[in-house]
Amino acid sequence: MKKYIIILSVVTLLGSCSEGFLDKDPHEFTDAVFWKTAAQAESALAGVYTPLQDEEALGGEEWCGMEAFSDIGYMNDNYSDFIAMSEFRAVQNTENDLSLNSYKSYYKVIKRANDVLAHVPGISMDEAQKKRILGEANFLLAFAYFNEVVRYGGVPLYDPNNVESSLVRATEEQIWAAIEASLVQATSQLAYEHEEGRPGLGAAWGLLAKVYAYEKKWTECKNAAEQVINSGKHVLYPVYSDLFTLEHDNESENLWVLGARLGEYPITSILYLPNNVWGGTHEEELGAGWRLVSATNSFYDSYQPLDKRKAATVAKRDVDKVTYNGSTDLLKAPNNQSAVVCIKYMQPYAAAYTSWSPGLSIPALRYADVLLIHAEAMMNLNGGGPDKRTVGVAAAAASLNLVRSRAGLAAINAPTFNDLMYERKMELAFEGGGRHFDLVRWGLAAEVYNNLPAEGTYKPKRTFVPATHRLLPFPQQEIDNSNGSLKQNAGYH
Template sequence: MKKLLIYLFSIGLLFSSCEDAIDVSNPNNIEVRSFWQNEADAESGVNAIYNMFYKPGTYSRWIWFRFDLASDEGFSSSPWVELADWTRFVYNNYDFWEGNAWTYRDSYEAIFRANQVLHYVPGIEFTDQQQKDQLLGQAYFLRALYYYNLAILWGSENNSLSIMLELSKPGDAPEGHPVSDVWAQAESDLAQAINFLPAQWDDSNKGRATKGAAYALRAKCLMQQHKWELAAQDLEWLVTGDGAQYYDLVDNYKDNFTHFNENNVESVFEIQFSDIHKAPAGDDDFAIDPNLGLNRGQFFAPPGIGWTDGEVRPWLVAEYRNEQNLEGEYDIRLRESLFYEGMSDDFSGNNRIYGRGMEVWNQDNYRGRVFTRKYATDYYRDFDDYHSPVNVRLIRYADVLLMYAECLANIPAGNLTDAVALVDEVRARVNMPALEVNHLAATQSKEAFLKRLQTERALELNFEGHRWADLRRWGLMTSQEGVTELAQRDPDFNNFVLGRHNCLPVPSSEVNNNDNLEQNPNY
């Protein structure tokens, strides 16, 4: 089902394969001078970049602590105090591996792998130039994705981030750059990706980056800089332009979070996970047969099922309950997004948590708490682990529609009616009434619409890795008024220091070993 993964099973340091293991004593020792020779090497090199999705520092595990738990949607009450501190803006050790340095390191490792492809592949002779271009396009897209993450998490006006475009070597001390330069580089990479990538892949290559994914990611970069008109032009390609034929909302909201209907019409870019390798889940960077499963469920699952290192702020439940659908029932997204006390009263048949009954809410370690259901495996088994096969829909069409609506509302000449219609389209999929029914003011002024959109994005996209970027883009972390609002939903923001905590500290080891890098402001 996930044919992209078959390319990853024989991955070594340079991700080469051999037909006979007897001929090569250790495939990890393949040298650069004997690699990058042919089309197969080029494809293996690109697959090596995709393989970074399965590293604990990125989308397999720790990045969700930064994007979801540090936002106002989530938090941690983990007994691992330092881990929990990093979701409540208490940063004592900037080199804390699981909270900061691992994700930073893995982001630059992914960029290094992309740089290898972009350095060596142009010199490889291909029989099909289009195949070569598509490999290069994927490398440009993936490099831009990691620069996007670096900018969102560590970007500031200081010269705190390196921009690596060539092969690095020991002893390098790259120049530091402000976040504006990182955005410019990501945009440049995505322009190349848009030129090279196909609009669609065949079934054997599902999961690879497409032209639509590159447009959507560039729009995200542009929106963070408030370049609304340019972002709208990119999103238009997916919504009403040439790409519109490939995208739509699926009828069933839950289909975005199971392994039964993956790579569907709503998916713009999707990370392929699999439980095919169920060996011990170690964190070995160079495993020949790496764990290709999503680890997130093991860390976010309720007590007795997972570690429960991440949970949900209760305001989300209250927000869902603020209005009912066209049949007088609660928003189905509440059922499919969260485990919470009272869940069986709100929805018929919603009375199981990984096979356990509602009596769990009588336990002290459950009472009053809320847990995320998205990307959980409760819908088909009674446990979660380090080997979830559920793909992460990193960019989906509902997100695109809401981003496009935000852009239209922010363009001086934008049409508010069109922006409202886009939000209504997302609401209609889950049988919720049009905005004018319960939120009339949001249909009459751009200011009210944009404020309501902040809630609409939370209802549709909570715990999907978007909220931290949203908070930065909306400026809620750059004024005391905004931080006070966030603290009302998430008390961790009472620890938030203006001018400091809107970005992470660069790991101390990076700054101390490179005189060309600056630490982020006020750290």
């Protein structure tokens, strides 16, 4: 399919400017030099997307690694500090590159989005184009803050007019309020029709519904989700497994996908693939991956019978066949400790695995997620919820059963919160750590994690202490650079 690469060439956008000017990041220029034309506004907006496409952000190592915090995955590679965090035994945040680099990448997005919002309104240009640019900047600003607050809690609220504010952590409530404000603004600026790789109005309403769910604002959550549902612009794609292929990664189910750079980033496929697919018996083995994160046996065994998502998400050594570079055979993956591999992003016929990435876009927000968020809101508004997990709620059935039906599962007339937990676990597995963040926001992480037995040495027995482990340790380098103005999260030092 035709790929829309979101990172536009600064050379193309700025035309006749000097070569030295072109080599600079547009966000480094002063007002007197930059922020004069529509082309410069588009260039600056493209720069907001850039950090998300790097190895450290969406679809990169930390994004994949967050699955190790949950009950569905674990880390194979030797990121000792990050592994200690995922096993809830870290009390001191040393130089954890995965966490630090992710934090910095999202903060680049925050800074650059603020630049766009501060300067583009003053540019003389087509008003519809300006409105879209500001809408995308507001969405990306909210998206970056969302990823920061669920990991670290209160973070600095960047103010371009008061840089000193970046040295003080805002409260979590202040961050959530800022996210809400940006998304509400984006809903008045974006349209449902949008180019691939850019968020549209569906993405703005969808993320806002998700934000309200984290804040337990269930009426607002329901209403925001219904903006997407009732628009008629988004539907579930019939075949779950196809959503994660090069041919179908821009279906209408994807409210927003992060555009890929062929051979560069995101590198999700490589990170999940084992570094030996066939056990050395196939020539195609040369293009295998890093096995950074793999699936647990308990997750593999937890699928309900007939759930089609299992074959599209995981495969087990010497049990399941997989297609890789056009060849189909039993999975070997001899170096995987659990024998279970995440195959969600494996491209069966992509020959580009000899490079960093086959060019697969990352599903940052899907319609299925919004449907399940809507079902969750209906449960909480009608007598169900995480503290009433066995209460059936008929009002949640319509949205939840759309997701179940595609998975090949029977409809449930009055689904319970336990049913919702299952659907979110299986539907959104290996999509950026959503399972862990769900369990934390539901207040169920300690119950689920602490009752899990050890699974080999790769997934030891863990003790989750909510007061500490609901958040990651704040990056120590950022604390040091602030001369102590930024404080560490409770329970870490």
